[in-house]
Amino acid sequence: MQSPEWGRWDIIEIHFDATVMRTPHLGVGLGYRVAHHDDIVRHRDEIDFLEVISDQFLYATDEKLEAMLAAASGLPLVSHSLALSVGTATSLDENYVARNADFVQRINASWFSDHLSFTKVPEIDLGTLIPLWFTEEVVETVVKNIMTVKSALPDTLFLVENITYYFSMAKNEMSEAEFITRILELTGCGLLLDLENVYINSYNLKFDPYAFLDDLPLERVVQIHIAGHGAPADMILDTHDHPVSQEVWELLEYVVKRSPVRSILLERDDESPSFGGIMEELAHARRILAMR
Amino acid sequence: MSLIELELALAQVLTDADYLARFLVDKKEALAGFELSPAEIAAITGIDDDRLRGYSNLLLRTRIELGLRAFPRVRKLLGPDFVSRYGAEYARTFPLGPASGQSPVFVEFRSLLTFLEQHASRLETEIPFFGDTLQYDATMFVLGNDPDIANEVHRFERHYRPLLDSDDTANVMPLRSPGTLIRTFTIDILSETDRQTSTASDELSHLLFYKTARDVAVRLTRVNDATKCALELCDGRTPIHQIADGVARQVGLGETVENVRACIAMCQALSARGVIGVRTTWE
Numbered sequence A: 001m002q003s004p005e006w007g008r009w010d011i012i013e014i015h016f017d018a019t020v021m022r023t024p025h026l027g028v029g030l031g032y033r034v035a036h037h038d039d040i041v042r043h044r045d046e047i048d049f050l051e052v053i054s055d056q057f058l059y060a061t062d063e064k065l066e067a068m069l070a071a072a073s074g075l076p077l078v079s080h081s082l083a084l085s086v087g088t089a090t091s092l093d094e095n096y097v098a099r100n101a102d103f104v105q106r107i108n109a110s111w112f113s114d115h116l117s118f119t120k121v122p123e124i125d126l127g128t129l130i131p132l133w134f135t136e137e138v139v140e141t142v143v144k145n146i147m148t149v150k151s152a153l154p155d156t157l158f159l160v161e162n163i164t165y166y167f168s169m170a171k172n173e174m175s176e177a178e179f180i181t182r183i184l185e186l187t188g189c190g191l192l193l194d195l196e197n198v199y200i201n202s203y204n205l206k207f208d209p210y211a212f213l214d215d216l217p218l219e220r221v222v223q224i225h226i227a228g229h230g231a232p233a234d235m236i237l238d239t240h241d242h243p244v245s246q247e248v249w250e251l252l253e254y255v256v257k258r259s260p261v262r263s264i265l266l267e268r269d270d271e272s273p274s275f276g277g278i279m280e281e282l283a284h285a286r287r288i289l290a291m292r
Numbered sequence B: 001m002s003l004i005e006l007e008l009a010l011a012q013v014l015t016d017a018d019y020l021a022r023f024l025v026d027k028k029e030a031l032a033g034f035e036l037s038p039a040e041i042a043a044i045t046g047i048d049d050d051r052l053r054g055y056s057n058l059l060l061r062t063r064i065e066l067g068l069r070a071f072p073r074v075r076k077l078l079g080p081d082f083v084s085r086y087g088a089e090y091a092r093t094f095p096l097g098p099a100s101g102q103s104p105v106f107v108e109f110r111s112l113l114t115f116l117e118q119h120a121s122r123l124e125t126e127i128p129f130f131g132d133t134l135q136y137d138a139t140m141f142v143l144g145n146d147p148d149i150a151n152e153v154h155r156f157e158r159h160y161r162p163l164l165d166s167d168d169t170a171n172v173m174p175l176r177s178p179g180t181l182i183r184t185f186t187i188d189i190l191s192e193t194d195r196q197t198s199t200a201s202d203e204l205s206h207l208l209f210y211k212t213a214r215d216v217a218v219r220l221t222r223v224n225d226a227t228k229c230a231l232e233l234c235d236g237r238t239p240i241h242q243i244a245d246g247v248a249r250q251v252g253l254g255e256t257v258e259n260v261r262a263c264i265a266m267c268q269a270l271s272a273r274g275v276i277g278v279r280t281t282w283e
Helices: A034-042 A062-072 A094-106 A136-152 A176-187 A195-205 A209-214 A246-256 A275-289 B003-015 B017-025 B027-033 B038-045 B049-068 B072-078 B082-093 B104-118 B120-126 B130-145 B147-159 B225-233 B240-250 B257-272
Strands: A027-031 A049-053 A077-080 A111-115 A118-121 A124-130 A157-161 A190-194 A221-226 A263-266 B172-176 B181-185 B205-210 B219-223 B276-280
Touching: A027 A275, A034 A062, A034 A275, A049 A062, A049 A263, A062 B147, A077 A094, A094 A136, A111 A221, A118 B003, A124 B003, A124 B049, A136 A157, A136 A176, A136 B003, A157 A176, A157 A221, A176 A190, A190 A195, A195 A209, A195 A221, A195 A246, A209 A246, A221 A246, A246 A275, A263 A275, B003 B017, B003 B038, B003 B049, B017 B027, B017 B049, B017 B082, B027 B038, B049 B072, B049 B082, B049 B104, B072 B130, B082 B104, B104 B120, B104 B130, B120 B130, B130 B147, B130 B181, B130 B205, B172 B240, B172 B257, B181 B225, B205 B225, B219 B225, B225 B240, B225 B257, B240 B257, B257 B276
Parallel strands: A027 A049, A027 A263, A049 A077, A077 A111, A111 A157, A157 A190, A190 A221, A221 A263
Antiparallel strands: A118 A124, B172 B276, B181 B205, B205 B219
C-alpha cells in the first residue's frame, strides 16, 4: 500500500485478542501456599482472589486439591505455572501442557500465566527460569509455543510474565521491552508484569526501571506481581520472603496510573510470615489500585 | 537454525560444574561439540563469567533446597553448609535429566534420599540419630504427598465403614488403613527439641503414622506395645476376639473377658480416628 505523503506503509500483523479487554478486574489477591492455608481461610474476606501455582497441584493428591479449593471457597482463582518453557526451541512438553490445561479447567481459572523463559531442553530439565536471547528467531519460537498453549486452552486468557535474571545473553537484537512487546503483539496475550522482577533486574543489571516500564505496552497489563526481597548486597535475589520494598510500591503507583491493571497479586513464599503484615500489604495495594 | 544447540550449550554450562570449568578456560574449545552459528557463539561467550559461575551455584542450591523441602528435620540438622560440602558431589552423582513426567519435588526427593542414605553412616558420626531422622522425614513426606497412598485411603474409606459400635462384634474383622504405617525408632524423635544434644534411650518408640482421606496433613500417634501388636494383627481376616487373644498373649495377660473388652475398646478408638477399618464376615 502506498501513500503519497508518507511513502510505503509497513503492514504489521497484530493479533489483538479482545479477551484481554473483557478480562474481569479481580482486585488484590494473594498467592496460595499450603503453609499459609489456615491463615488464608481466616482472612478470606480480606482477599479478592488467589493465584495458584499449578506445579504444586499437577501431581497432588485429591485431598490437597480439595483443601485448596475449600480454602478458596468461591474466591476467583488464577493459575500460574513455572515450566511451560515457551522459549525452548523444540516442541513443548505435551504432558505438562495437558496437565496444566486440565488444572486450569478444574479450578475454573480466570486466566493462566507462565514466564518468558526456557526451563528445559530435551536432555535437561533445569527446573528454573533461564533468560532468553532477545532475537527475532527467539520471538518466532516463543510465538509458536504460545500458540500451542492457547490452542490447548482456547477459552482461557494466557498471560506472559517478565522474569528475574542474573545474567543476560550477549548480542541481543532488541531490548527486553521490545522483545516482550513483539510477543504480546503477535500472540494476543496479556502481560503479567512482575514489578519485583523489574526492580531486581534494574538493580542487578543497572538500568532505569521507569524507562523500562515506559517502553512496555502497559495497556496490555492484566495482572501485576509484587513481592519483597532481603537486604540488597552485590545482587538482589528474587526470594519472595520479605515485605514489599518502597521502591516496588512506587513502581506500582507508577504503573497503576498508566495502565488498566485488573489485578495485583502479592507473592510471599516464606513459611511463617507475619500474616497481619501480609494483610496490611494487601490493603496498601488496594489503596494504590484505587488511585487509577 | 541452531537455537536449540545454543540452549543445550547454555543448559550444560549452568548444570555441569566440570563443563563450566572447561568452558571458562577455553570457550570456543568447549563449544566445539555444538553446532552454533557465529552469532550464537558470540551470544554465549559474551556472557559475564562471574555471573555464569554465580548462577550455576544458585541453580544447584535451588535444586537441593527443593529436595530438602521433603526433609524439614534433616535440613535443620544438616545446616547451611550442606550445599557447599556435598553439593558438587550430589550434582555429579545425580545430574539433571530430561523432564520425567513426574512431580519435580518427588524426583528430587528420591535422588536426595538415595544420596543421604549412601552418606548416612558418615553423617551419623557428626549428627546423632541422623538415620532415624532421615527415615522419619521420608516417611512423613511420602504419606502426605504420594497420590497412590491417598487414592488407596479413599477406596478404603468408601468400602469399610466402622462397625465396631455394633453389638455383634463376633463377626467383626478389623484391618489397617492403607495409609497406616508403624515405624520403630530408637528415640522419640518428636520429643526431641534439640537433636544435637539428645542421648540414646534403651526404650523403643513406636510411632504410628496414618492419614485420612479428609485431611491433607499426616497424623501420627505414639503407641504402646499392645496397640502395636493389635494393629499388626488387624489384617481383615482375623476376627476381633482372636486379635484380643493375640494381644493378651503378647503383653503377658490372661485371655479374660476384661482383656477382650479392652482390646475391642482399643480398636474402637483406632477406628474412630481412621487408623483401622472394619469388615464383617458377611461382606
